């Protein structure tokens with residue numbers, strides 16, 4: 001909560017030179033500016049567009065939606081992102097109330113007219129008496145003052161370099177690497193077999209959760225040769241790729257050493273080839289079910305930036321996948337994000353430079369709604385600090401609290417990847433409720449969240 005008593009609050013006159021600077025006027029930055037200004041704190045919002053563009057943005061508007069026009073499910077009773085909508089409306093969120101005003105028919109989803117939406121966010125920010133928008137790229141990290149960095153997945157190269165200078169190269173990723181997905185009925189089950197490593201699992205289904213494709217030494221060596229020789233995608237941004245170790249593309253692993261994959265995603269241990277039980281596999285490629293129907297399987301740990309043609313050629317060298325049909329090929333998606341669990345505290349401040357807060361997709365949340373929600377919190381937290389108080393982190397039983405808890409230490413830093421809000425991030429509802437069916441259980445999550453969020457809001461006075 002903002003730690004000021006009512007009398008102290010009346011007596012406290014903020015130093016009006018103490019402004020909050022926000023870098024990036026996207027989903028998170030616009031929301032953060034709105035929240036802080038509504039608490040009485042003057043804000044300068046720095047946006048590089050239209051002076052400096054990105055490959056995805058088309059306009060100079062704030063809060064531009066770069067791809068889909070959907071804020072996803074609006075069901076606040078049984079869906080985690082719908083619950084996040086509810087919390088953002090309860091906190092007078094600019095992004096959500098503007099989305100409501102420009103919504104389009106989309107079944108249970110909240111879709112918007114993207115042009116009207118972004119134009120209105122831009123106008124409301126411009127009209128706010130406490131917000132000034134300054135256009136131009138920020139290229140370095142400020143040493144003093146109160147700042148929120150909300151520059152998103154397409155953070156400009158100059159600023160990303162400056163952030164990396166502070167965090168170290170391993171703590172800022174530039175790309176998400178996606179693993180390929182194969183149609184089950186195109187896998188040769190005369191070569192592949194179902195088995196979980198060391199037969200782990202309580203049920204037969206769990207013990208057979210993976211499909212395994214075996215390789216001899218000769219096949220493995222030929223595969224590594226093909227991988228090293230394959231055409232790789234170039235990045236038009238011309239930047240050096242930065243990956244967390246948990247999601248290295250297979251060709252990057254192969255470049256680190258011919259045996260690296262055999263000690264990583266292709267390790268053969270704990271598996272017995274049911275077609276040739278006496279033959280020890282030299283390496284094994286594992287596939288895991290990707291949908292409830294069991295029609296799709298993803299190749300585990302096989303993120304790749306091989307070009308599509310080369311990719312199908314190389315992957316079809318895997319025994320059992322000679323006739324593989326791919327539902328999705330692997331790829332690289334530009335996404336700049338911090339290793340937040342190691343870098344940020346629960347106030348979203350950088351531990352090594354607490355005058356800097358981060359918000360939005362750069363913190364490792366994924367999606368328009370999640371990014372705006374983190375902007376909402378960062379804006380309120382920064383304003384509270386400037387006003388001489390502190391805003392408590394919302395409890396992790398709420399959608400906002402679950403997200404911030406996840407990114408600021410709840411997630412495993414080694415395998416940290418951008419995350420959508422989902423009920424897996426919430427503490428479980430009590431065991432009795434948990435035994436009920438899924439709809440009842442989700443309703444219990446959202447009821448608890450709404451009650452706790454309301455209390456959290458009330459405590460802010």
Ligand SMILES: Cc1cc2nc3c(=O)[nH]c(=O)nc-3n(C[C@H](O)[C@H](O)[C@H](O)COP(=O)(O)OP(=O)(O)OC[C@H]3O[C@@H](n4cnc5c(N)ncnc54)[C@H](O)[C@@H]3O)c2cc1C
Pocket residue numbers: 023024025026027028029046047048049054056057063064066067068069070136137138139150151152153154155156159334359360361362366367368369371372
């Ligand atoms: C190609 C692509 C497709 C996507 N599709 C979807 C989708 O369909 N649905 C979805 O929910 N999410 C999608 N996302 C993710 C989406 O970008 C985020 O969900 C959301 O926009 C992130 O909000 P943000 O405020 O963190 O970043 P943004 O909304 O990107 O805002 C960041 C802002 O910072 C500005 N900026 C960057 N660097 C600087 C600098 N140095 N100085 C000043 N300003 C700077 C940028 O111009 C931008 O306006 C997609 C992302 C990409 C890259």
